[in-house]
Structures are given as structure tokens and as C-alpha cells.
Amino acid sequence: MSAYHPLSNEEAIVLAKTIPGFFPEDAGLDCREIGDGNLNLVFHIKDPESAKSIIIKQALPYAKVVGESWPLSLDRARIEHEALQVQHRLCPDLVPEVYSYDDEMAFTVMEDLSEYTIMRHALIEGKVFPHFAEHIGTFIARTLFFTSDLAMEPRTKKEQVGRFINPDLCKITEDLIFDDPYRLSVNNNYPAAIEDEAEILRTDTALHLEVALLREKFLTRTEALLHGDLHTGSIFITEESTKVIDPEFAYYGPMGFDIGAVIANLLLNLAAQIGWKQDETDRRSHQSWLLQTSLDVWTRFEAEFRKLWDKHAVDPLAHAPGYQDMYIHKVLQDTAGFAGAKMIRRIVGLSHVADIDTIPDEADRERAQRLALSIGKALIMNCRKIHSITEIDDIVRTAAGNRGGMI
Amino acid sequence: MSAYHPLSNEEAIVLAKTIPGFFPEDAGLDCREIGDGNLNLVFHIKDPESAKSIIIKQALPYAKVVGESWPLSLDRARIEHEALQVQHRLCPDLVPEVYSYDDEMAFTVMEDLSEYTIMRHALIEGKVFPHFAEHIGTFIARTLFFTSDLAMEPRTKKEQVGRFINPDLCKITEDLIFDDPYRLSVNNNYPAAIEDEAEILRTDTALHLEVALLREKFLTRTEALLHGDLHTGSIFITEESTKVIDPEFAYYGPMGFDIGAVIANLLLNLAAQIGWKQDETDRRSHQSWLLQTSLDVWTRFEAEFRKLWDKHAVDPLAHAPGYQDMYIHKVLQDTAGFAGAKMIRRIVGLSHVADIDTIPDEADRERAQRLALSIGKALIMNCRKIHSITEIDDIVRTAAGNRGGMI
Numbered sequence: 001m002s003a004y005h006p007l008s009n010e011e012a013i014v015l016a017k018t019i020p021g022f023f024p025e026d027a028g029l030d031c032r033e034i035g036d037g038n039l040n041l042v043f044h045i046k047d048p049e050s051a052k053s054i055i056i057k058q059a060l061p062y063a064k065v066v067g068e069s070w071p072l073s074l075d076r077a078r079i080e081h082e083a084l085q086v087q088h089r090l091c092p093d094l095v096p097e098v099y100s101y102d103d104e105m106a107f108t109v110m111e112d113l114s115e116y117t118i119m120r121h122a123l124i125e126g127k128v129f130p131h132f133a134e135h136i137g138t139f140i141a142r143t144l145f146f147t148s149d150l151a152m153e154p155r156t157k158k159e160q161v162g163r164f165i166n167p168d169l170c171k172i173t174e175d176l177i178f179d180d181p182y183r184l185s186v187n188n189n190y191p192a193a194i195e196d197e198a199e200i201l202r203t204d205t206a207l208h209l210e211v212a213l214l215r216e217k218f219l220t221r222t223e224a225l226l227h228g229d230l231h232t233g234s235i236f237i238t239e240e241s242t243k244v245i246d247p248e249f250a251y252y253g254p255m256g257f258d259i260g261a262v263i264a265n266l267l268l269n270l271a272a273q274i275g276w277k278q279d280e281t282d283r284r285s286h287q288s289w290l291l292q293t294s295l296d297v298w299t300r301f302e303a304e305f306r307k308l309w310d311k312h313a314v315d316p317l318a319h320a321p322g323y324q325d326m327y328i329h330k331v332l333q334d335t336a337g338f339a340g341a342k343m344i345r346r347i348v349g350l351s352h353v354a355d356i357d358t359i360p361d362e363a364d365r366e367r368a369q370r371l372a373l374s375i376g377k378a379l380i381m382n383c384r385k386i387h388s389i390t391e392i393d394d395i396v397r398t399a400a401g402n403r404g405g406m407i
Numbered sequence: 408m409s410a411y412h413p414l415s416n417e418e419a420i421v422l423a424k425t426i427p428g429f430f431p432e433d434a435g436l437d438c439r440e441i442g443d444g445n446l447n448l449v450f451h452i453k454d455p456e457s458a459k460s461i462i463i464k465q466a467l468p469y470a471k472v473v474g475e476s477w478p479l480s481l482d483r484a485r486i487e488h489e490a491l492q493v494q495h496r497l498c499p500d501l502v503p504e505v506y507s508y509d510d511e512m513a514f515t516v517m518e519d520l521s522e523y524t525i526m527r528h529a530l531i532e533g534k535v536f537p538h539f540a541e542h543i544g545t546f547i548a549r550t551l552f553f554t555s556d557l558a559m560e561p562r563t564k565k566e567q568v569g570r571f572i573n574p575d576l577c578k579i580t581e582d583l584i585f586d587d588p589y590r591l592s593v594n595n596n597y598p599a600a601i602e603d604e605a606e607i608l609r610t611d612t613a614l615h616l617e618v619a620l621l622r623e624k625f626l627t628r629t630e631a632l633l634h635g636d637l638h639t640g641s642i643f644i645t646e647e648s649t650k651v652i653d654p655e656f657a658y659y660g661p662m663g664f665d666i667g668a669v670i671a672n673l674l675l676n677l678a679a680q681i682g683w684k685q686d687e688t689d690r691r692s693h694q695s696w697l698l699q700t701s702l703d704v705w706t707r708f709e710a711e712f713r714k715l716w717d718k719h720a721v722d723p724l725a726h727a728p729g730y731q732d733m734y735i736h737k738v739l740q741d742t743a744g745f746a747g748a749k750m751i752r753r754i755v756g757l758s759h760v761a762d763i764d765t766i767p768d769e770a771d772r773e774r775a776q777r778l779a780l781s782i783g784k785a786l787i788m789n790c791r792k793i794h795s796i797t798e799i800d801d802i803v804r805t806a807a808g809n810r811g812g813m814i
Contacts, residue, residue: 149626154581155574157626165569167562174561179723205728212724213733219556219564222627316586317619321612326620 003104004061004074009033012043012056019099019109022054023047038064039072039248044112053114054099058107059248063172073168076248077106082163083250084108086225087143094139095244096236113243116236123232123269124355126276126286133293135242136235136262137300144255145308147225150315161222166251169228170218173249177345178215182208190348193366197373198348210380214337222252230261231342231353232269256334259301263335264342264376266294267396268353271343271372275359291396298335298389302328333383336392340379343372367403374399410511411468411481416440419450419463426506426516429461430454445471446479446655451519460521461506465514466655470579480575483655484513489570490657491515493632494550501546502651503643520650523643530639530676531762533683533693540700542649543642543669544707551662552715554632557722568629573658576635577625580656584752585622589615597755600773604780605755617787621744629659637668638749638760639676663741666708670742671749671783673701674803675760678750678779682766698803705742705796709735740790743799747786750779774810781806 007015009031016031017023027047035042040060046053059077062069081101088095096111122129149157180187181201190198201207227234228249236243270290277283309324317323346353347369356372359365378399379392386392414422416438423438424430434454442449447467453460466484469476488508495502503518529536556564587594588608597605608614634641635656643650677697684690716731724730753760754776763779766772785806786799793799 149623154626155578158572158574158577162569162572165565167565170565171562183723208724208727209729209733212722212727212730215722215724216556216734219561220629222629315619315622316590317615317622320615320619322616323619326616327623 004106006041006060007043007056007058007105007107009043012045015056015107015109016045016054019054022099023052024050044114046112053112055096055110055112056107057110058105074106076166076169077101077108078103079164079166079169079250080246080248081108083225083227083247084110086147087139087227087244087247090142090146091139091244094135094242113236113245116238116241116243118233119235119237119242120232120265120269120354122237123266123290124272124276124358128286128289129237129239129242129293131240132237132242133296133300136244137297138304139242139244140230140255140258140262140297141301141304141308143227144224144258145305145312147252148223148255150309150313150318153314160225161252164225164251166228166249169249170251170253173218173228174215176349176351177341178211178218180350181345181348182211187350188348189350189352190369191366193362194348194369194373197370201344201348201373204377207377207380210337210383211341213384214334214341214380217254217334218257218338221254223255224252225250226253226255226258227261228253228257230258232262232265233353254334254338255331256336257338259298259331259335260338260340261342262297263294263392264339264346265353265355266290266297267339267375268343268346268372269355270294270396270400271368271375272353272355272359274368274371275356275361275364287400291393294396295389295393298332298392302332302389305331329387332389333386336379336386336395337383340376340381340383343376343379347372347376371400371403374403411513413448413467414450414463414465414512414514416450419452422463422514422516423452423461426461429506430459431457451521453519460519461516462503462519463514463516465512481513483573483576484508484515485510486571486573486576486657487653487655488515490632490634490654491517493554494546494634494651494654497549497553498546498651501542501649520643520652523645523648523650525640526642526644526649527639527672527676527761529644530673530697531679531683531765535693535696536644536646536649536700538647539644539649540703540707543651544704545711546649546651547637547662547665547669547704548708548711548715550634551631551665552712552719554659555630555662557716557720557725560721567632568659571632571658573635573656576656577658580635581622581625583756583758584748585618585625587757588752588755589618594757595755596757596759597776598773601755601776601780604777608751608755608780611784614784614787617744617790618748620791621741621748621787624661624741625664625745628661630662631659632657633660633662633665634668635660635664637665639669639672640760661741661745662738663743664745666705666738666742667745667747668749669704670701670799671746671753672760672762673697673704674746674782675750675753675779676762677701677803677807678775678782679760679762679766681775681778682763682768682771694807698800701803702796702800705739705799709739709796712738736794739796740793743786743793743802744790747783747788747790750783750786754779754783778807778810781810 013029013031029045031045034044041058043056059074063072084098099109101108227247234246270287273283273287356368375396378395382395420436420438436452438452441451448465450463466481470479491505506516508515634654641653677694680690680694763775782803785802789802
């Protein structure tokens with residue numbers, strides 16, 4: 001029988017004291033459970049005396065989303081912890097440090113980031129982060145390049161593919177992103193006002209073909225170890241620093257999926273500005289920052305990825321003339337397509353984003369939803385034709401212009 | 408400590424008697440070791456009284472090829488045995504039956520196919536097999552379709568991907584097919600007379616780009632459970648029946664790799680006819696059968712695969728209009744590219760084919776080698792442009808015509 005059980009606050013405190021040299025032995029620790037209770041328990045444990053603190057994150061054996069609950073493997077705690085370690089090794093400044101891990105109890109003890117804000121909340125408040133594109137572009141480039149066959153001995157990479165097979169969490173993505181939005185499903189969740197849009201998603205067979213191709217890539221391409229859920233709720237941020245957390249969806253998949261996730265969430269916030277910034281000049285200027293940052297994420301990724309490739313590629317044919325360009329081109333097309341799929345699912349699918357859902361005015365909210373769908377569809381429908389990042393700029397501006405959304 | 412050791416003939420006989428209900432208890436069994444000793448021991452065990460017989464195949468912990476020897480995981484015996492079981496379940500008439508398996512000792516007890524001939528030997532003798540394309544097309548279509556995400560629940564498929572991660576055997580393919588032929592390598596093995604061709608392979612950077620793309624597919628596409636080494640030496644055949652054996656290279660990879668392997672080996676035999684059939688009319692007619700059979704392998708595969716897709720696809724977007732055509736088109740292009748890569752490596756790489764190497768006349772042998780390289784390169788260089796199987800017909804005829812090889 002497994003010893004697994006959800007930790008109590010008292011147990012979490014006892015555990016925290018076992019981290020060697022972290023808290024004084026006689027510290028009187030405070031503990032608060034700060035998780036949302038949907039997938040994990042998250043304990044924040046602090047010594048008021050020294051002000052030192054840590055996080056204990058424990059996986060729950062189920063997932064709850066919008067009232068639905070289904071069983072979920074605890075193995076995702078191992079995957080999250082191992083992915084955190086890989087990512088921290090490659091990007092020590094951009095990933096919290098892991099102090100310890102317990103397989104049976106499915107918890108990880110890690111660095112506390114209390115001084116950081118969840119990026120989604122900061123974006124909703126209208127904040128801008130001038131270093132974000134540089135930070136996340138570096139994170140993506142380094143984690144994807146160094147876990148791919150470009151940089152790893154193929155036998156070692158295959159063992160990693162095996163360690164990161166993540167059927168339960170991938171299934172959530174497969175259903176919620178690549179299936180439900182395109183059919184009648186009890187998992188879908190959208191206001192009756194946009195039923196016309198939902199119907200188009202269900203009946204547009206040209207769109208279905210593109211989604212089928214993206215889904216196939218998600219299912220069959222072991223290009224690199226992805227974060228797998230790289231939205232702005234998985235990013236802690238300050239003006240100067242960025243930390244990527246929560247890689248429990250990590251698995252070997254197509255590189256564009258991670259980059260697309262970042263861009264999708266910036267563009268969802270861009271669409272949401274309809275509801276947040278009433279002054280048009282102000283709104284346009286903020287939307288321009290969001291769009292430019294989306295493009296910069298790609299540009300930073302590409303520059304860093306090419307640099308790593310030139311310097312560190314071990315693949316014997318990596319330096320064949322033209323190969324790097326073709327590889328980058330493929331990742332760009334995938335990025336656009338996955339970004340689009342991720343925008344669509346956040347409007348009509350089970351799980352939404354607060355950027356749009358918390359817009360106070362109903363009519364504004366609907367306009368933001370329609371704009372997000374319009375950009376999402378345009379990204380998907382054009383992804384196989386894209387040759388340069390500036391085309392994504394055009395696609396977003398055109399979709400937004402047609403919708404009266406911005407710029 | 409592992410109990411593994413290579414079996415003696417006496418031990419093999421004892422084991423054979425443990426197969427329930429197969430041999431009479433008092434049978435006086437004969438045992439011969441008939442393997443080539445490079446990778447496996449193969450015991451043929453027969454009861455002269457009843458004429459019943461079985462095969463015991465045991466993996467050796469090393470590989471020997473052309474005098475070289477390197478360690479090799481015994482786990483390949485598990486992979487071979489599990490792949491045989493999957494393939495036998497899907498194609499009972501086309502795969503030998505497995506009677507038992509021992510993990511620690513790395514052996515499989517299976518159906519004896521003594522009445523069959525190894526297809527490569529039969530082809531060298533000039534035999535034709537009118538049912539071969541139908542049989543192998545069915546084998547490929549069924550094993551690839553039913554092990555892919557098209558037909559499997561994604562979680563089950565991912566578990567299978569994990570079970571069939573096969574780093575050691577894949578590494579052999581990666582090195583011998585996608586690396587060594589394109590650089591100076593001690594593993595390469597070709598006569599000085601074709602050094603000019605070998606140099607072109609090492610210096611043709613346009614070819615290197617295409618090989619890099621094929622290598623990437625081999626490394627990163629978990630489309631279906633491949634046989635992984637589907638040459639004519641892995642096929643037992645009679646006039647009426649075909650059996651596919653030896654799937655120790657099985658892993659989840661790109662579908663075109665298996666189909667390409669079959670076609671490559673038929674075309675290698677086609678090139679070899681320069682040295683075997685001196686009468687031109689006779690040679691042309693036989694080469695026409697080999698080329699037509701190569702095309703028929705694809706056509707049978709495609710027809711069967713489409714039929715299975717229409718009837719059994721569980722992928723929720725599988726019926727998006729145009730998706731099946733695009734999928735087949737991708738597999739066709741991969742088939743051409745992998746066929747080409749497999750032809751090239753059999754001429755300049757470590758491991759050759761008897762079809763060409765045993766041609767008695769040296770000048771004929773060299774002409775056959777040059778023809779095989781010419782067809783192989785043309786298949787690789789054109790693979791991303793191909794839209795229909797008839798283009799492969801054209802590519803082969805053109806390459807052969809230019810080389811004075813046939814038709």
C-alpha cells in the first residue's frame with residue numbers, strides 16, 4: 001500500500017525543517033496552503049524571524065477544472081520535478097531551485113518566489129516588462145535546443161523521451177486544445193452570445209484539417225523536452241527577473257508548442273485590452289507593446305537558438321547548408337499554428353484566461369472573445385504559409401483591424 | 408547477478424520440451440545452431456519422428472559485423488518478442504507464432520519456417536513471387552495503421568512508445584544509414600573503384616541537407632511501431648506465403664522507413680541484375696517485375712491503409728477532408744527518401760547485400776553498385792517533390808537509363 005496522503009500544514013512544517021541548513025532548528029515556522037486545490041497543494045512555509053521561506057508543492061491524485069473532476073497520475077510530480085531540474089540546470093536564473101523531492105508522497109520542495117507576481121495578473125493590471133522577451137526567449141531556446149537531438153547523444157535523448165512520457169497530462173491537452181473546441185462537447189464553455197463563432201469552429205472543415213495536422217505534430221514529434229503549459233500563469237515575474245514554474249505537462253514534443261503558448265497568451269491579453277483600456281491611444285500603445293513583445297519572443301528565441309546551434313550542435317549533419325534555416329522555418333510555422341490553437345481553446349474550451357473572463361463589461365468581453373478567435377483562426381489558417389515572423393505581425397494586425405480591436 | 412548465458416544445444420533441447428503439448432515427452436529431439444553468430448543464436452529443434460520443429464532465438468550481448476564487435480543490450484530480445492506478438496496479432500498469416508519467451512535469458516521460442524526460403528536468396532536466384540506485394544503491403548498497412556495515433560487511444564499509444572524505445576538498435580541505424588556514408592568513417596566499406604562515388608557522397612551538401620531531414624524524421628517521429636529492419640533478409644517466403652521475422656530494430660518511428668526498406672531492397676536486387684542476367688531481354692523483363700513489384704508494394708499499402716483509416720480511425724479529426732490524402736502524401740515522400748538512404752548505405756556503408764556483393768564479375772558488380780547509388784541519390788534528392796508513386800517509377804527508370812542499367 002502506498003503511504004501517499006495529502007499533507008497537512010503541520011506535516012509540511014516538519015518536512016521543511018528537514019531541508020539541510022535552510023531553517024534554524026528551533027525556528028517557529030508559519031505555513032499557509034496557497035494552492036487553488038485543482039491539481040496540487042501548495043504550502044508556503046516561512047520563518048518570521050529570518051524571513052526565509054520555501055514552497056512545498058504536492059500533487060493531488062485528481063484534477064478539478066470548472067467543477068469537473070477526474071483521476072490523474074501522481075507520476076506527474078516526478079515529471080515536474082525532473083523537468084524543473086533539467087530547466088534549472090540549463091537556465092539557473094530563470095527557474096526556481098529544487099531542494100528536495102519525495103516520489104511516494106509526490107511533493108517537491110523548492111525556492112519560494114513570493115517577491116514575484118504571476119505574469120498573467122500583472123498583465124491584467126496593465127504592467128509591461130521590458131526584459132520579458134529576452135528572458136523567455138532565452139529560456140525557450142536553451143531548454144529546447146539542449147534537450148533535442150541537435151545537442152544530445154541520441155541514446156541519451158531516447159532515455160529522456162522515455163522518462164518524460166506523460167500520457168495523463170498530454171491527454172488533457174489533446175482533448176481540451178485539439179478536440180473539444182471543434183465539436184459539440186460537454187467540456188466546452190462559452191457564452192450563448194458567441195454561439196455563431198462556436199458553430200463555425202465546429203463546421204469549418206478547412207480549419208479542421210489544419211488542427212488535425214497540429215494535433216498530429218503534438219502526438220508524434222519528439223523534438224525537445226517541452227514545458228508543455230507555458231502560459232503567463234506559469235511565469236513569475238518582476239521588473240528585472242523572470243521565473244518559469246509548473247512544468248507538470250512536460251514531455252517530448254514539437255518545439256513550436258512552447259513558443260506558441262507564450263505568444264498566444266500575450267495575444268489573448270492584447271485582445272482583452274478592449275475591455276481594460278478605454279482610452280484608445282492608451283489602448284493602442286499598450287497593445288503595440290504586447291504585439292511587439294510577442295514578435296520579440298520569437299526573435300530572441302531564434303537568435304539564441306541559432307547561436308547555440310552554431311556552437312554546440314553534435315548532430316553529425318547539423319551543419320548541412322540550409323538545414324538550420326529549414327529547421328527554424330518549421331518551428332516558426334508550428335509556433336503560429338499552436339499559438340492559434342491555444343487562443344481558440346481559451347475562448348470556447350473548458351479552461352479560460354482571466355485576462356478576458358474578468359473583463360467587467362459584457363459587450364467588451366464579447367468583443368475581446370471574438371477578436372481572440374479571429375486572431376487564433378488566422379494564425380492557424382496561415383501557419384503553413386508563413387516564412388517570417390513579420391507575417392505574424394501582419395496576421396494579427398489584419399485580424400484585429402477587421403474586428404476593430406486595435407491599431 | 409544475471410543468470411544469462413548463451414544456451415548450449417543440450418539446454419535448447421530441454422527448453423523445447425517445456426513448450427506445452429508441442430513435442431511428445433519421450434521425443435528424441437535433434438538440435439542445430441543455424442544463426443550467423445553476429446547478433447543472435449538460432450537453434451533449430453526437430454523431432455525426426457513427428458517432423459515437428461521449432462526455433463529458439465537467443466540474443467547475444469554483442470553485435471559482430473564485418474569483424475567489428477560492440478556491446479548490445481539484451482533488452483532487444485524483449486523488444487523483438489513484443490513486436491512479434493503485436494505483429495502476429497495484427498497479421499497472423501504473415502508473422503511466425505511465438506510460443507514462449509524468457510526475459511533473463513533473452514530468448515524467444517517460435518514457429519519454425521523451415522519450408523520457407525529467405526527472400527533475398529530467392530531473389531538472387533531469380534525467383535519471382537506474384538503474391539509478395541499484396542502480402543507485404545498488407546503487413547505494412549496493418550502494423551503501421553493499428554499501432555499509430557490514428558487507431559489507438561493516445562494514452563495507450565504513448566505507453567507503447569515507451570515500451571519500444573530501442574536506443575542501441577536505433578543507434579546502429581543512425582550511424583550506418585544516416586551518418587557514416589556521408590563522411591570519412593572506418594565503418595565504411597567499398598571497393599577503391601567507386602571512390603569517386605564515395606567522395607560525391609561526402610561532399611554533396613545538397614544531398615546532406617536531404618539526409619539531415621530524413622535523419623531528423625528517424626529521430627523524432629513516433630508515428631507507428633516500425634519493424635525497423637524490413638529488408639528481404641527479414642522476410643521468409645514461398646510461392647504462396649510470406650512471413651516477416653526479426654523485428655529486433657522495432658521502435659516508434661516514421662512509417663515511410665519500413666516501406667522504404669522493402670522498396671530499397673527490391674531495387675538493390677534490380678540493380679544487381681546487371682551481374683546476374685546476361686541476356687538483355689531476360690534481364691529487362693526481370694527488372695520490370697522487380698520495379699513493378701516495388702510500386703505495387705506501395706499501391707497495396709496505400710489501398711489497405713486508406714481502407715483501414717475509413718473504417719477504424721479513432722482520431723477525432725481523422726475525417727477532416729483532405730487529411731488522409733496529406734498523410735499518405737507525407738508517407739510516400741518519406742518512403743522515397745528512406746528507400747534512397749537505404750540503397751546508398753548498402754553500397755558504401757558497413758553492411759552490404761549479397762544481391763550485389765556476390766555478383767561474380769567485378770566489372771558487373773561495379774556497374775551494379777553505381778546503378779544502386781544513382782537510384783538511391785535520385786530518390787533522396789527528389790523525395791520532397793514526389794506526389795505520386797508513378798514518379799518513383801520515373802526516377803528509377805531515368806536513373807537506370809542514364810546508367811545503362813536497364814529497361
